Amino acid sequence: MTLPRNFYDRPTLQVARDLIGARLVRILDGVKLVGLITETEAYIGEKDLGCHARVGKTNRNAMMFGPPGHAYVYFTYGNHWMLNAVTEREGFPAAVLIRAIQPIEGAEIMSKRRSGRDSFGPGKLTQAMGITKSGNGVDLTDSGSGLWIEAGVHVPNSRVTKSPRVGLYSVPEPWKSKPWRFVVKGWKISNEESATSLRSSQ
DNA sequence: AGCACGATGCTCT
DNA sequence: GAGCATCGTGCTT
Numbered sequence: 001m002t003l004p005r006n007f008y009d010r011p012t013l014q015v016a017r018d019l020i021g022a023r024l025v026r027i028l029d030g031v032k033l034v035g036l037i038t039e040t041e042a043y044i045g046e047k048d049l050g051c052h053a054r055v056g057k058t059n060r061n062a063m064m065f066g067p068p069g070h071a072y073v074y075f076t077y078g079n080h081w082m083l084n085a086v087t088e089r090e091g092f093p094a095a096v097l098i099r100a101i102q103p104i105e106g107a108e109i110m111s112k113r114r115s116g117r118d119s120f121g122p123g124k125l126t127q128a129m130g131i132t133k134s135g136n137g138v139d140l141t142d143s144g145s146g147l148w149i150e151a152g153v154h155v156p157n158s159r160v161t162k163s164p165r166v167g168l169y170s171v172p173e174p175w176k177s178k179p180w181r182f183v184v185k186g187w188k189i190s191n192e193e194s195a196t197s198l199r200s201s202q
Numbered sequence: 203a204g205c206a207c208g209a210t211g212c213t214c215t
Numbered sequence: 216g217a218g219c220a221t222c223g224t225g226c227t228t
Contacts, residue, residue: 041220050220060213077221078210084220097220123221167220 008068012087012094016042023152026129035101041165042180044094049175050168053093064093073136080123
């Protein structure tokens with residue numbers, strides 16, 4: 001089952017935390033690619049000086065102002081696409097950046113798309129899954145969209161680390177140091193956890 | 203294994 | 216024309 005609209009229509013920090021362990025699913029050329037989300041970051045409103053919405057609504061960031069549960073995909077550093085899930089009520093610009101996944105289905109194809117290099121990182125996972133401009137605005141609650149998010153593995157708080165967001169070099173404090181990044185300890189969701197989740201969901 | 207830097211092109215001023 | 220929510224290479228340790 002895809003995560004419903006009201007999952008995203010909540011405080012962004014909570015959504016970012018709860019997306020850890022969720023299944024990111026992509027249908028690419030008719031093939032299913034799946035990864036468990038292992039790293040996220042929250043970007044929260046116009047006052048958050050680390051957030052694209054700090055300058056108000058522009059063509060680029062407009063999707064963040066829209067309804068929750070849609071993808072906000074943008075291009076940066078000349079090469080890279082970044083995948084976000086829009087959160088909170090329509091009109092309030094916020095989103096969760098998906099920074100890393102653990103491939104669990106179609107891993108060979110993703111590796112191939114990366115010329116054998118790893119898919120670990122926000123720009124790498126979008127390349128591995130073939131997510132670009134055309135993914136901007138896609139409804140992540142709709143499994144017919146070719147890109148969506150499903151409930152996945154439950155990862156307990158004891159396995160999740162909070163830390164400052166990455167790459168905000170010129171962002172002033174306190175925003176630069178807000179612990180709005182969530183990472184699975186050891187960067188890996190164990191087989192035991194996955195197995196537990198599978199059993200409990202049957 | 204870790205650091206430094208150049209690539210690269212879109213977005214906004 | 217500057218600034219990026221980064222990546223890969225090539226260098227040093």
